[in-house]
Amino acid sequence: MTRAEQPEVVDPARGATDEALAADSRERARRALLQVPELRRLWEAQFTGRIGDALALLVLVLLSVQAALHVPVGGEPVFGGEYRGVALAVTVALAVRLLATLLGGVLLLGPVAGLLAPSGPLDRRWTMIGTDGLRAALLIVAPLWIDWVPDSAYVYILLTIFVTGLAERVWTVGRDGVAPALLPAPPPEGAAVRPLPDHHDALRRLWLRSGYIAVPVAAAALVAASLISNVLATRLDWFSDHQAAMASYVAAGFFAAAISVLYFLRLPGGEPRRPVSPLEGLRRPSAGTAPDKGRTGAIPVLVLGCAAVAAAIVAAVALGVLHVAGLGGGPVAYGLLVLALTGGVAGGIRLAPAVLPALSRRRLFALTLALTGLGLFGTGLISDPATVLFTAAATGIAAGIAAHTGHVLLDQEAEEFRRPRLTRHLHAVVRVAVALMAMAAPLTAALIGPHRVERGDFVIDHGGAAFTLMIVGVLLLPVAAVVLGRTDDRRGVPLRRDLVEAVRGGGEPDPVATGSGFFIAVEGGDGAGKSTQVEALAEWVRGKGHEVVVTREPGATPVGQRLRTILLDVASGGVSHQAEALLYAADRAEHVASVIRPALERGAIVISDRYTDSSVAYQGAGRDLSATEVARISRWATGGLVPHLTVLLDVSPETARERFTEAPDRLESEPNEFHQRVRAGFLALAAADPARYLVVDAGQDPESVTTAARHRLDQMLPLSEAEIRAQEEARKRAEEEARRRAEEERRRKEEEERLERERQAELARLRAEEEERKRREEEERRRAEEARQAEEARRRAEEARRAAEEERRRREAEERLRREEEERLRREAEEEARLRAQAEERRREKQRKAEEALLRAEQARLAAADNTDTVQVPLPVNNPDNEQTAIIPRGEGPETSEDTRQLPQPGREDPAAEGRRARPQWAEETPLDDVPTLADELLGPRRDADGDEGEDGGQGRRR
Numbered sequence: 034m035t036r037a038e039q040p041e042v043v044d045p046a047r048g049a050t051d052e053a054l055a056a057d058s059r060e061r062a063r064r065a066l067l068q069v070p071e072l073r074r075l076w077e078a079q080f081t082g083r084i085g086d087a088l089a090l091l092v093l094v095l096l097s098v099q100a101a102l103h104v105p106v107g108g109e110p111v112f113g114g115e116y117r118g119v120a121l122a123v124t125v126a127l128a129v130r131l132l133a134t135l136l137g138g139v140l141l142l143g144p145v146a147g148l149l150a151p152s153g154p155l156d157r158r159w160t161m162i163g164t165d166g167l168r169a170a171l172l173i174v175a176p177l178w179i180d181w182v183p184d185s186a187y188v189y190i191l192l193t194i195f196v197t198g199l200a201e202r203v204w205t206v207g208r209d210g211v212a213p214a215l216l217p218a219p220p221p222e223g224a225a226v227r228p229l230p231d232h233h234d235a236l237r238r239l240w241l242r243s244g245y246i247a248v249p250v251a252a253a254a255l256v257a258a259s260l261i262s263n264v265l266a267t268r269l270d271w272f273s274d275h276q277a278a279m280a281s282y283v284a285a286g287f288f289a290a291a292i293s294v295l296y297f298l299r300l301p302g303g304e305p306r307r308p309v310s311p312l313e314g315l316r317r318p319s320a321g322t323a324p325d326k327g328r329t330g331a332i333p334v335l336v337l338g339c340a341a342v343a344a345a346i347v348a349a350v351a352l353g354v355l356h357v358a359g360l361g362g363g364p365v366a367y368g369l370l371v372l373a374l375t376g377g378v379a380g381g382i383r384l385a386p387a388v389l390p391a392l393s394r395r396r397l398f399a400l401t402l403a404l405t406g407l408g409l410f411g412t413g414l415i416s417d418p419a420t421v422l423f424t425a426a427a428t429g430i431a432a433g434i435a436a437h438t439g440h441v442l443l444d445q446e447a448e449e450f451r452r453p454r455l456t457r458h459l460h461a462v463v464r465v466a467v468a469l470m471a472m473a474a475p476l477t478a479a480l481i482g483p484h485r486v487e488r489g490d491f492v493i494d495h496g497g498a499a500f501t502l503m504i505v506g507v508l509l510l511p512v513a514a515v516v517l518g519r520t521d522d523r524r525g526v527p528l529r530r531d532l533v534e535a536v537r538g539g540g541e542p543d544p545v546a547t548g549s550g551f552f553i554a555v556e557g558g559d560g561a562g563k564s565t566q567v568e569a570l571a572e573w574v575r576g577k578g579h580e581v582v583v584t585r586e587p588g589a590t591p592v593g594q595r596l597r598t599i600l601l602d603v604a605s606g607g608v609s610h611q612a613e614a615l616l617y618a619a620d621r622a623e624h625v626a627s628v629i630r631p632a633l634e635r636g637a638i639v640i641s642d643r644y645t646d647s648s649v650a651y652q653g654a655g656r657d658l659s660a661t662e663v664a665r666i667s668r669w670a671t672g673g674l675v676p677h678l679t680v681l682l683d684v685s686p687e688t689a690r691e692r693f694t695e696a697p698d699r700l701e702s703e704p705n706e707f708h709q710r711v712r713a714g715f716l717a718l719a720a721a722d723p724a725r726y727l728v729v730d731a732g733q734d735p736e737s738v739t740t741a742a743r744h745r746l747d748q749m750l751p752l753s754e755a756e757i758r759a760q761e762e763a764r765k766r767a768e769e770e771a772r773r774r775a776e777e778e779r780r781r782k783e784e785e786e787r788l789e790r791e792r793q794a795e796l797a798r799l800r801a802e803e804e805e806r807k808r809r810e811e812e813e814r815r816r817a818e819e820a821r822q823a824e825e826a827r828r829r830a831e832e833a834r835r836a837a838e839e840e841r842r843r844r845e846a847e848e849r850l851r852r853e854e855e856e857r858l859r860r861e862a863e864e865e866a867r868l869r870a871q872a873e874e875r876r877r878e879k880q881r882k883a884e885e886a887l888l889r890a891e892q893a894r895l896a897a898a899d900n901t902d903t904v905q906v907p908l909p910v911n912n913p914d915n916e917q918t919a920i921i922p923r924g925e926g927p928e929t930s931e932d933t934r935q936l937p938q939p940g941r942e943d944p945a946a947e948g949r950r951a952r953p954q955w956a957e958e959t960p961l962d963d964v965p966t967l968a969d970e971l972l973g974p975r976r977d978a979d980g981d982e983g984e985d986g987g988q989g990r991r992r
C-alpha cells in the first residue's frame with residue numbers, strides 16, 4: 034500500500050481551514066490551498082497566463098524564423114538567411130527572452146516590487162491585468178509585422194519577445210505580492226492541537242507545478258491552433274502565409290481569459306513577502322563551515338544530475354523548431370515535438386514513484402539520466418518524423434523520472450529544516466543551466482550547420498540541430514556514469530540483476546485494512562538508537578491519550594522469542610541466508626497476526642522496533658539475497674501490511690558501533706562493509722517511497738531525533754479520543770473566546786461608533802458654527818464692501834462735481850481772460866492806431882520840417898550862389914503820396930563825391946531808433962515799415978517781456 038492509498042487521517046469535525054491542518058503530505062497541502070476560493074482564482078489566472086506565455090514564446094520563435102527567412106529587396110536576410118542564419122535568429126530570440134527574464138527577475142525585482150507594494154503607486158491587480166492585456170495586444174499584432182514592416186519584422190518580433198518576457202516577470206512579482214495574503218487563515222487561537230502546515234512551501238510548489246504543466250498544454254494548443262490554421266489556409270491564402278498567426282491569437286486568448294479571472298478577483302491588503310530573486314541560493318548552502326554535501330555526500334552529484342537532465346530537455350525544446358524544419362515539418366510538427374518532450378517530462382514526474390519501486394532510487398536516477406541521453410541521441414539521429422516523436426516522448430518520460438527521483442534523493446540528503454535552502458539551491462542551479470543551454474543549443478546548431486555523412490549505404494543528412502541533439506545526448510551519458518559511480522548504494526550487486534529483479538518483482542503491495550489504528554515502524558542499523566526513540570515516541574503518543582502498543586522484531590511473541598534466540602545467537606553462525614530470511618519472515622508473520630493487526634483493529638498506535646525493511650536491508654542489501662524476493666516473502670508473511678510511517682534512523686555504522694553496551698550478537702558481529710550495505714539498503718527503500726518515510730540523522734542527540742519524528746507524526750497521527758475532546762473543548766473555548774472577543778469587539782465598535790457619531794455631531798455643530806461665523810463675516814465683508822463702494826461712488830461723484838465746478842471756473846476764467854485779452858488787444862490796436870497816427874503825424878511834421886529846412890538850406894545855398902555861381906538845384910517835390918525822399922543833386926566843391934549826399938538817417942542820428950518795435954503780426958507790411966514808427970520814436974527800442982531786445986536788436990520791423 035502506498036502512502037496515497039492509506040486511509041486519510043481526516044477528522045470530520047474539522048472545518049475547511051482544518052483541511053490544510055490535516056494535510057500530511059505536500060499533495061494534500063496543495064489541494065487544501067486550492068480550496069481557498071480567491072487563491073484558486075489566482076492560481077487559475079496564473080495557470081492560464083502561464084499557458085499563454087509558453088504558447089507566446091513558441092509562436093514568437095516561429096515568427097522569428099519566418100522573419101529571418103524574409104529577403105529584403107536588394108538586401109540580405111537577417112544573419113544571411115540559410116540554415117545557419119535561421120539558427121542564429123532562433124538563438125538571438127531565445128537570448129532576448131532570457132535577457133528580459135534576467136532583467137525583470139534580478140535587476141528590476143526590487144524596484145518593481147516596491148512599485149507593487151501596498152504602499153506603492155501601482156495597484157497589484159490592475160498591474161497584473163495590464164501586463165496580461167499588453168501581452169494579448171502584442172500577440173494580436175505580432176503576426177502582422179511581416180506584412181507591415183517586412184524588412185524590419187525580425188526586430189519587432191525581438192521587441193515583442195522582450196516586452197512579453199518583462200511583462201511575465203512583473204506579473205509574477207504582482208502574484209507573489211498578493212498570494213501570501215490569500216493563504217488560509219490560521220484556526221482560532223487554541224483550536225489547533227497540531228502544528229500548522231507550511232502553506233508558503235505548498236504555495237511555492239503549486240506555482241512550480243503549474244509552470245511545468247503549462248508548457249505541454251501550450252504545445253498542445255499550438256498543435257490544435259496550427260491544424261485549424263491549415264484548414265483555414267485551404268480557403269484563405271493569408272493563413273498559409275501566416276501559419277503561426279492562429280496560435281498567436283490563441284495565446285492572446287489565454288491572456289484575455291486570465292484577465293477575465295483576475296477582474297473578479299478580490300485581493301485583500303497585507304504586506305507581501307520579500308521578493309525572491311530566481312538566482313537566490315545559487316551557492317550551495319553550507320552546513321557549519323563547509324558547503325553542505327548532504328547526509329551521504331551526494332548533494333553535488335545529485336544537483337549536477339538534475340540540472341543536466343533539465344538543461345538537456347530545454348536544449349531539445351530550443352532546437353525543436355530547427356530540427357522539425359530539417360525533417361520537413363511545420364508548426365504542427367514543432368508543437369508535437371515540444372508536446373512529446375515536455376508532456377513526457379510531466380508524465381515521467383507523475384509516474385516516477387511507481388516505476389520499479391524495488392530498484393534502488395540512486396540506480397534509477399542514473400539509469401534514467403542515461404536513458405534520457407540515449408533518447409536525445411535517437412531523436413537527433415532518426416529521420417522519420419513519427420519515430421522522432423515517439424522517441425522524444427520516451428525521452429521526456431525518462432527525464433521526468435530522473436528529475437523526480439533526483440529531487441527525492443536530494444530531499445533525503447538533508448534534514449527537514451535544511452530542505453528549503455537546498456531546494457532553492459537546486460532550482461537556481463537548474464535555472465542557470467537551462468538558460469545557458471537554451472542559447473547554447475541553437476548556437477551550436479548554427480555553428481555546425483547542415484551536413485551530409487555517407488558511409489556506404491549509411492547516410493546521415495541532417496541539420497545542425499540534429500547533430501546538437503546527438504551531442505547533448507552523448508554528454509548526458511558521462512553525467513549518468515558519474516552519478517552512478519559516486520552515489521551507488523548497491524555496490525557489488527550487478528545493475529542488470531537488480532534491474533531484472535525490480536522488473537519481475539516490483540509492484541505495490543495490496544492494500545490491507547488496518548482498522549482505525551496507526552502503524553509506525555522505527556528502522557535503522559544496530560545501535561542507531563531505535564529502542565531509545567521507540568520509548569520516547571511511545572511516551573509522547575501516550576501523552577496524547579492514545580493506546581500505544583510498543584513491540585519489536587524479532588521476538589515480540591513467544592514463538593518470536595525462540596526465533597530471536599536462534600537468529601541472534603552467535604552459535605547459529607552456519608545458518609543459510611535463505612533460512613535466515615525465512616526465520617525473520619516467520620517471526621514477522623506471527624508478530625503481525627498476534628500483535629500488530631489486533632492492536633491496529635482496536636485503534637491503537639503500534640510502534641514497532643524494526644519491521645520488513647530490516648529484512649530487505651539486512652538479508653537483501655547486506656546478504657546476497659534478492660531484495661525483491663525478500664520483500665516478496667515479507668509481503669506474504671504480513672499480508673501486505675505496510676506501516677503508515679517508517680522512521681529511519683540513519684547513522685554511520687562506525688558511530689553506531691561506539692554505542693554498543695553489550696557483546697555484539699550474530700548480526701552485529703558482521704563486518705563494517707555489511708553494515709554499510711545495510712545502511713544503503715535502508716536509504717534506498719526510503720528514497721523509493723519518500724512520503725512513507727522520515728529519514729532522521731541519528732547522529733544527533735536523542736532529543737533532536739525525537740523532535741524531528743514528533744514533528745512529522747504531529748501532522749499524520751489520528752487524533753486520540755482525548756485529543757478530539759481536547760480539541761473540541763479547545764474549539765469551544767476558542768469559539769467562546771472568539772464570541773467574547775466578537776462581543777467585546779462589537780461593544781468596542783458600538784462605543785467607537787457612538788463616539789464617532791458624537792464626534793461627527795460635534796464636528797457638524799462646529800462646522801455649522803464655523804459656517805455661520807463665515808457667513809456673518811462674509812455678510813459683514815459684503816456690507817463693508819458695499820459701504821466702501823458707496824463711499825467710493827460718493828467720493829467719485831464729489832470729485833466729479835468739484836472737477837466740473839473747477840472746469841467751469843477754469844472755463845469762465847479763461848473766457849474772462851480771453852475777453853480781457855481781446856479787450857487788451859483791441860485797446861492796444863486802438864492805441865497803436867492812435868500812436869501810429871500820431872507818429873505819422875510827427876513824421877509828416879518832421880518831413881515837412883526837414884523839407885522846410887532843406888528848402889531853407891537850398892534857399893540859403895541859392896542865396897549864396899547868387900553871390901557866386903550857384904548851381905540850380907531842382908527842388909524836391911513834396912509829394913505826400915511819394916514817400917521817396919527827393920534826391921539832392923550832386924554838388925561840386927569839396928563835398929563833391931561820387932556818393933549821393935545822404936539824408937540824415939533818423940535812426941542813425943537817434944540811437945533810440947535801434948530798438949525799433951517789431952511790426953505786429955496782424956500789421957500789413959507797408960513802405961513805411963523801414964521808417965521808424967512813431968511808437969519807436971516815442972517808446973524807444975522794444976524789449977521783450979523779460980527785458981531782452983528783439984532779435985533784430987530793435988533795428989526795425991523788417992527781417
Ligand SMILES: Nc1ncnc2c1ncn2[C@@H]1O[C@H](COP(=O)(O)OP(=O)(O)OP(=O)(O)O)[C@@H](O)[C@H]1O
Nearest residue numbers: 558559560561562563564565692694731733734735
Ligand atoms: N542519539 C543518540 N546519541 C547517542 N547515544 C544514543 C543515542 N540514541 C541512543 N543512544 C545510546 O546508544 C545505545 C544504543 O541505543 P539503542 O538501544 O536505543 O539502540 P538500538 O538501535 O535499539 O540498538 P539495537 O539495534 O542494538 O537494538 C544506548 O546506550 C543509548 O543510550
Ligand SMILES: Cc1cn([C@H]2C[C@H](O)[C@@H](COP(=O)(O)O)O2)c(=O)[nH]c1=O
Nearest residue numbers: 559586587617643644647648651700701
Ligand atoms: C527484524 C530483522 C532483524 N534483523 C537483525 C538486525 C539486528 O542485528 C537483529 C535484531 O537485533 P535488535 O537488537 O533487536 O535490533 O536482527 C535482521 O537481520 N532481519 C530482520 O528482518
